Amino acid sequence: MILHQVRPWGGELSDVELQDGRIAAIRPSSTAPEGAAAGGETRADVVDGRGRLLLPSFSDVHVHLDSTRLGLPFRxxxxxxxxxxxxxxxxxxxRTAEAPIxxxxxxxxxxxxxHGTTRVRSYAQIDADCRLERFDAVVAARETHRACADVEIIAFPQAGLLLEEGVVPLIEESLKQGADVIGGIDPCQLDRDPVxxxxxxxxxAEKYQVPIDIHLHEPGELGVYSADLILERTRAAGMQGRVTISHGYSLGSVSESTTRRLIxxxxEADIAMATVAPSVRDPLPLRQLTEAGVRVGLGEDGQRDYWSPYGNGDMLERTWQLAFTNGYRADELIEHCFAVASIGGAAIMDPGSERLTSVSDRPGLQVGxxxxxxxxxxxxVTSAVMDRPWDRTVIHQGRVVADQLGLAPLS
Known part of the structure; x- marks a missing residue:
């Protein structure tokens, strides 16, 4: 496939050749795309870029696919x-929503x-009430859209591991059935037994050789205490590069020295962070995390669900929110938010892939x-984040999987 007359990261007009699911070549754009033959015949599929931006697709690494009312009447x-x-x-x-889970x-x-997301890490709630029903729904959605996106599933104890009987065996059963990540949540404040x-x-995680993702809503020094326990376990278990802390709303609230130490x-332990761009005062600062080499990704969290009316499936809108909540105005910093929303999350799903180490890094569009x-x-890129246009073409594994949006609401 050839992407004709596109602008990688907003740069010069280029023709980009895709082969075997990767970028094979990038050339200055020609009047007619390479691959065109005499008489108007073509030797390759050609997508008319029309001078649009070419960007890495989004990676939503903190979404609750099973906690959603998108497509249903507002409540x-x-x-x-x-x-x-x-x-x-x-x-x-x-259970009583207008459409099945x-x-x-x-x-x-x-x-x-x-809307442009081709890499997803989704939670699947497992508790004494829903058991594996919501996990099964996320597995089914992954299978339905397997050709259009890579989806990892987190076995997630939303109601804690210890507060209700039978949760741990259910979590383990989901891992036996192929859950990709094990989740945790507020070890001190919710379960009240962090050890x-x-x-x-x-x-x-060690038994099933899967990574870890822990929700951390805990405030101030309590959150720092849990983060230190997670750091200690990560080192002891040799799980560097395989642990993510999600949210961490107040980890930057204790002191400047504590903030610097945690970052x-x-x-050092290669612990990643996933943010949903919340409106809070004291998260760990995004720019410092990036410059220290901490992998940071972005997600939409719930989608107009029973937790919140926010979320609409569009990571471009959440990118705007990340820039806004950080108080960013400079183009470089707003573009950095797009890099976090795309390549930043990709590095959480694949720790061996390229990661961001500076607000000026613009990876993801090189040959290979x-x-x-x-x-x-x-x-x-900044204007696109501000305007959030609908003119989009989405490519997964070198193939167009969506174009110009347009799903009808569920009936």
Whole structure:
């Protein structure tokens, strides 16, 4: 396939050749694309870029595909404060939605793909109430859209590992059935037994040879305490490069020296961070994390669900939110947010791939890179983040999988 007249990262007009799922060549753009033969015949598929931006496709590395109402009628928010209150609100309502959980999950994944996401790491809630029903829905959505996106599934104990009977065996059963990652959540504040909680998480990770992703909503010094326990376990288990802390809302709130120490130790232990661009005052600063070499990815979290009315399947909108909540105005920093939303997340799913080490890094579009790509209208990358245009063509493994959006709502 040849992408004709595209602008990699907003640069000069180029023709980009794709072969075997990778970028094979990049050339200055010609009037007629290379591959055209005499008489107008073609020797290769040609996508008319029309001067659009060529960018790495999005990697959503923090999404709850099974917690979604996308495509359904809007409903008033009824959640109560706190993780447990929100979880109970979801538990009370998810079964009675206007469409089955499997349909909603598949629809949401399709919406994400059409908007430009081809790499996904999704949670699948497992608890004493839903058991493996929601996990099965995420597995089914992955199978439905297998040709259009790479999806990793996190076995996620949303209601804790220890508060209800039977959760740990269910988590283990999901790993036997092919869950890609094991999750944890608030070892101190929710389960109130961080030693046992982390024993289980790291023990199952070692037994099934899977990475770890731990939700950390805990405030201030309590959050730092849990982060230090995670660091300690990561080193002891030799799991450098295989642990992600999600959220970490308040890890930057204790002191400047603690912030600097955590960033340095996350870099040394190769612990990644996943953010949903929250409106909070004291997260670890994005620029410092990047410059230290900490892998940082972006995700949409829930999608208009029983936790929140926010989220619409569009990672370009969440990229705007990442720039906005960080107070970024300079083009370089806004473009960096796009790099985090694409290549930053890709490095969480594949720690051996190229990672960001500077706000000026613009990887993902070199010869040999995977052809996970997005054609997007816009004068510049920054203008596209601001305008969030609908003129998009999505490429996965060197093949067009979505063009110009347009899914009908679920009936």
């Amino acid at each position: 008033p928010h009824t959640g109560r404060p706190g993780v447990w209150g929100m979880m109970l609100n979801d538990r009370e309502n998810w 499997a349909d909603r999950t598949a629809f949401t994944l399709a919406t994400m793909i059409e 046992r909680h982390l024993d289980i998480v790291f023990g199952l 340095d130790e996350f870099a 890179d995977p052809a996970e790509l997005l054609l997007l209208a816009g004068e510049t």
